[in-house]
Amino acid sequence: MPPYISIGGYSDQPRIPHFSIEVDRGELVAVVGGPGSGKSNLIKSIAGIRASATGSIRIMGARPGSIRAKERAVFVFQNSNFAPDLSVKTQLERRIALYRGVPPASVQRDLTNWCEEMDLVEPAGLLPRQMNRSQLQMLTLAPLALSEPLVIILDEPMSNMSSLGVSSALSIIISSLERASVLVFVQNKSPLAKRADRAVNL
Amino acid sequence: MKSRNTFLFRECIIILLKTKWVGPYLLLPPMLAFMVYAEAYLSAHGITGIFTMEQRTVLAIWNGSLLLALIAGIKSCLFFSGIWESRWFRNSLALPVSRSSGFWGPYLALLSIASVIFVLTTGAVLAALPETGRFPVFQIIAESYIPVVWAVSMGAFLGLLTTGAAGSMLFTALLLVGFLAGMPAARMPEWLFYIIPPVGRIMRVGLVFPQGLIQTGILMLHSAGFLLLGRILYGIGLKRS
Numbered sequence: 001m002p003p004y005i006s007i008g009g010y011s012d013q014p015r016i017p018h019f020s021i022e023v024d025r026g027e028l029v030a031v032v033g034g035p036g037s038g039k040s041n042l043i044k045s046i047a048g049i050r051a052s053a054t055g056s057i058r059i060m061g062a063r064p065g066s067i068r069a070k071e072r073a074v075f076v077f078q079n080s081n082f083a084p085d086l087s088v089k090t091q092l093e094r095r096i097a098l099y100r101g102v103p104p105a106s107v108q109r110d111l112t113n114w115c116e117e118m119d120l121v122e123p124a125g126l127l128p129r130q131m132n133r134s135q136l137q138m139l140t141l142a143p144l145a146l147s148e149p150l151v152i153i154l155d156e157p158m159s160n161m162s163s164l165g166v167s168s169a170l171s172i173i174i175s176s177l178e179r180a181s182v183l184v185f186v187q188n189k190s191p192l193a194k195r196a197d198r199a200v201n202l
Numbered sequence: 203m204k205s206r207n208t209f210l211f212r213e214c215i216i217i218l219l220k221t222k223w224v225g226p227y228l229l230l231p232p233m234l235a236f237m238v239y240a241e242a243y244l245s246a247h248g249i250t251g252i253f254t255m256e257q258r259t260v261l262a263i264w265n266g267s268l269l270l271a272l273i274a275g276i277k278s279c280l281f282f283s284g285i286w287e288s289r290w291f292r293n294s295l296a297l298p299v300s301r302s303s304g305f306w307g308p309y310l311a312l313l314s315i316a317s318v319i320f321v322l323t324t325g326a327v328l329a330a331l332p333e334t335g336r337f338p339v340f341q342i343i344a345e346s347y348i349p350v351v352w353a354v355s356m357g358a359f360l361g362l363l364t365t366g367a368a369g370s371m372l373f374t375a376l377l378l379v380g381f382l383a384g385m386p387a388a389r390m391p392e393w394l395f396y397i398i399p400p401v402g403r404i405m406r407v408g409l410v411f412p413q414g415l416i417q418t419g420i421l422m423l424h425s426a427g428f429l430l431l432g433r434i435l436y437g438i439g440l441k442r443s
Contacts, residue, residue, distance in 0.1 A: 077289075083294070084288075086217065
């Protein structure tokens with residue numbers, strides 16, 4: 001069984017001369033780096049939306065960007081996770097349905113229940129620009145809870161959250177560790193870096 | 203078809219049905235009415251000669267096609283360049299969707315909406331003008347649809363190549379040159395018609411055999427060529443991002 005996430009000999013000169021890591025099921029690993037350290041480029045390379053110059057990246061043994069890798073992994077980017085012209089709820093329904101392989105209508109109830117639990121029913125119906133960043137960031141975590149991914153990769157998922165939001169987000173991420181491996185990219189002070197099983201500096 | 207292939211198509215359809223994107227098509231009826239009126243006026247004053255009712259109908263269908271091509275091409279430039287520059291769209295390629303659907307999804311969404319508008323416009327023209335039955339309606343409809351496909355394909359290519367505004371201007375210039383080059387008074391070397399889009403020429407000789415068939419083929423090749431170039435640009439852009 002290959003590691004859930006495997007990065008070997010990744011290099012993004014001059015910011016990242018060499019980076020290797022393996023993350024297994026049930027592990028929460030934090031990659032810590034300041035602004036401009038190359039975190040966002042690395043996450044894009046793992047997602048397969050940016051070609052990495054050197055190194056090998058595998059998600060459950062599959063190449064980044066391949067359907068096999070993308071079906072198992074949920075990526076949460078620091079910003080711009082949603083189209084600006086559509087309500088977040090509509091987009092979440094369609095995305096969760098895409099992961100589950102079912103029609104969007106069949107995930108409506110689950111999403112509504114989750115939003116009720118998180119006290120986000122009203123904001124979820126708005127456009128991304130109409131809600132505050134904390135609410136938006138919390139909503140980007142819905143696919144973690146509702147689409148049961150095996151690999152979760154997050155870029156600064158709590159950078160705009162209130163303390164209440166941070167504790168809710170932490171519990172979503174921790175509960176997903178039962179089935180998944182989590183690789184999170186954060187700055188030094190993030191609570192996720194403290195909670196992680198391992199923290200690796202970029 | 204699997205949802206991972208159609209996800210971005212459906213996403214783009216929802217976006218393109220917003221007022222901001224559908225709105226420009228509302229310009230089509232007044233622009234078409236103006237052109238039909240202007241042609242009738244010029245004809246009545248002996249400037250363009252007398253048009254028969256069939257000629258007026260054919261002309262009105264072509265006017266609708268070219269105006270629609272203009273709007274659809276500009277929209278295609280703006281939409282493709284807009285989504286290509288937006289981070290949400292690139293990030294959405296991390297979802298379980300096929301990589302090529304990032305190009306074909308928006309393209310087919312734009313083409314589908316332009317096609318629906320084409321059917322509505324042509325239907326309205328045929329319904330508004332008296333039935334004549336003395337010309338091959340379906341052949342003209344098929345031929346006049348090709349500039350719309352060409353416009354969306356060219357718009358996709360230019361939208362990926364440059365900014366929305368620059369692409370739109372370049373597209374408008376190309377359409378205009380293609381249109382004017384096909385007019386009877388235009389004197390151009392024959393080989394140029396293999397480079398510039400023969401939208402004007404197809405309009406003039408569309409019903410003449412075999413010239414009509416040749417011009418139709420050239421415009422289809424133009425369309426396919428620029429579509430292919432757009433797809434190649436998309437692939438290169440993804441690797442470089």
